[in-house]
Amino acid sequence: MKGIVFTLLEETIVDEHGMDAWDRILEEAGLDGVYTTLGNYPYEQLVTLLQAAEPVVGYSGRRAQQWFGRRALHRLADRYPELFEPHTSTREFALTLNDVIHPEVRKLYPGAEVPTFALDEDPEDGDLSLRYESERGLCSFAEGLLLGTGDRYGEEIGVQQPRCVHEGDSYCDLVLTVEASTSREAHARG
Numbered sequence: 001m002k003g004i005v006f007t008l009l010e011e012t013i014v015d016e017h018g019m020d021a022w023d024r025i026l027e028e029a030g031l032d033g034v035y036t037t038l039g040n041y042p043y044e045q046l047v048t049l050l051q052a053a054e055p056v057v058g059y060s061g062r063r064a065q066q067w068f069g070r071r072a073l074h075r076l077a078d079r080y081p082e083l084f085e086p087h088t089s090t091r092e093f094a095l096t097l098n099d100v101i102h103p104e105v106r107k108l109y110p111g112a113e114v115p116t117f118a119l120d121e122d123p124e125d126g127d128l129s130l131r132y133e134s135e136r137g138l139c140s141f142a143e144g145l146l147l148g149t150g151d152r153y154g155e156e157i158g159v160q161q162p163r164c165v166h167e168g169d170s171y172c173d174l175v176l177t178v179e180a181s182t183s184r185e186a187h188a189r190g
């Protein structure tokens with residue numbers, strides 16, 4: 001996993017809880033915390049760090065991953081606004097994940113190991129199902145990234161996971177529903 005993900009976690013913890021909290025998390029995780037954005041590190045270290053961070057952030061397990069995904073998305077969007085500007089909604093953005101967003105990520109971070117999503121739109125209600133395909137099992141991190149994207153576009157979105165490998169299913173399905181939109185564009189569209 002690219003070091004950028006770890007530096008985003010460090011920034012988030014330090015901003016919200018202070019440097020001492022990050023030092024305590026590293027100590028608890030038994031890691032030295034030396035990450036460079038373009039370096040490669042085992043993704044398991046992210047799982048370990050998030051477990052060690054549980055008492056600090058107040059969430060555990062999948063919710064801790066989701067918590068971090070949401071915050072990481074905001075930090076990525078601040079760094080790369082050009083990836084978000086062409087779109088006006090989470091759904092539209094999510095539809096470009098495989099073909100635009102993550103390929104761009106691989107240009108910025110050569111060697112990045114990104115997931116793919118098999119996308120399926122429900123023609124009736126417009127819900128978008130994203131079948132998460134990755135060996136890393138970070139579906140809750142993906143949920144958080146989607147929720148953060150919703151924040152970015154001023155939408156109130158829901159993400160359900162009717163299937164999950166951590167619950168014994170053979171794959172993870174993330175279903176995105178848009179509850180409400182508060183964005184100016186959406187108001188203008190009526």
Ligand code: HEM
Nearest residue numbers: 001002076080105112113114115134136138142145146149
């Ligand atoms: C809804 C939006 C997004 C979702 C659901 C998503 C999902 C994910 C997930 C789940 C991973 C962890 C790796 C894995 O599970 O195999 C990942 C990795 C990553 N994503 Fe995304 N992503 C999103 C948007 C973005 C954006 C906007 C950026 C950057 C501007 C980005 C950059 C990255 C990077 C740098 C990695 C790490 C790759 C590596 O470790 O080698 N993602 N993404």
